[in-house]
Amino acid sequence: MSEIKWISVCDDLPETGEIVETKIDDAKDPRNIQNLKLGGMHGNMWFFPDGSMYVYYDPTHWRRIQSSNP
Numbered sequence: 599m600s601e602i603k604w605i606s607v608c609d610d611l612p613e614t615g616e617i618v619e620t621k622i623d624d625a626k627d628p629r630n631i632q633n634l635k636l637g638g639m640h641g642n643m644w645f646f647p648d649g650s651m652y653v654y655y656d657p658t659h660w661r662r663i664q665s666s667n668p
Contacts, residue, residue, distance in 0.1 A: 601664075605659060606659055607657060611641075612636055612660055612662070614641045615635055615636070616635060617633050617635045617647045617663065618634065618635070618661060619632070619660065619661050619662075619663055620634045620644065620657035620659065620660045621657060621658070621660075622658050622659075623658050630655065630657065634646065634647065634657065634660075635647055635649070637652075644656065644657060
């Protein structure tokens with residue numbers, strides 16, 4: 599099975615409320631790799647999947663979560 603490619607947030611964004619895998623990937627090693635969802639009043643904040651809190655940074659990349667089903 600091929601790996602799902604990372605998408606730059608500059609190129610495209612996921613649907614509001616869709617839980618995706620995110621990361622910060624800049625001049626340093628990739629970091630803050632975790633599942634988040636885009637939301638907020640204007641769809642410009644990243645939240646934990648349960649919506650309990652937003653994160654204090656903007657991911658640089660995202661990708662859809664791979665399904666464990668064949």
